[in-house]
Amino acid sequence: MKTIRIIIERKEDGFWGYAENEEAIVGGGETVQECKQDVLDCIETLKELDAANKPSFLDREYELIYKFDIPSLLSYYKGIFTNSALERITGINQKQIQHYATGHRTPRAEQRLKIETALHNLGKELLAVEL
Structure with missing residues (x-):
């Protein structure tokens, strides 16, 4: 199973998350919960891409780990x-x-x-x- 580490950081305009070990996974929101949901929405959008553009980790099991500052x-x-x-x-x-x-x-x-x-x-x- 692939572990995807999501870094969550507080910035002046809210919370931002990005995958430390995968490209194209990002999210943001006014709260951590909104940020995490936006990251999940981003992953769902990536699943809709054609096979040539879809990240390979989506073809197998994965888990998200959240790392906070x-x-x-x-x-x-x-x-x-x-x-x-x-x-x-x-x-x-x-x-x-x-x-x-x-x-x-x-x-x-x-x-x-x-x-x-x-x-x-x-x-x-x-x-x-x-x-």
Whole structure:
């Protein structure tokens, strides 16, 4: 199965997404959800191309993986995660998280990994919950 990595970035005029490892896949919108939908719409449009112009990955199974820059991720999930909650699961100070969210500071690789690992661990914990 082919993995297509979609990079989502926040810009002044909204959110933009593009495939890191495939050409012609792009999308944008005022929100991350609109951006992701526009990327899916772009893929559907590519499927309608004739065989000579259609990207080869469309002929086999593929999955989309979304990669966010830190400001986009924090902005997208700000209604779900408070800075306090992120501090609890990452160990990163709330003020520092706010600097990352606004784009005033860029986290070092170690800090990005700490955020990513904490979110993945939370996801694994939630997947194990039964109600």
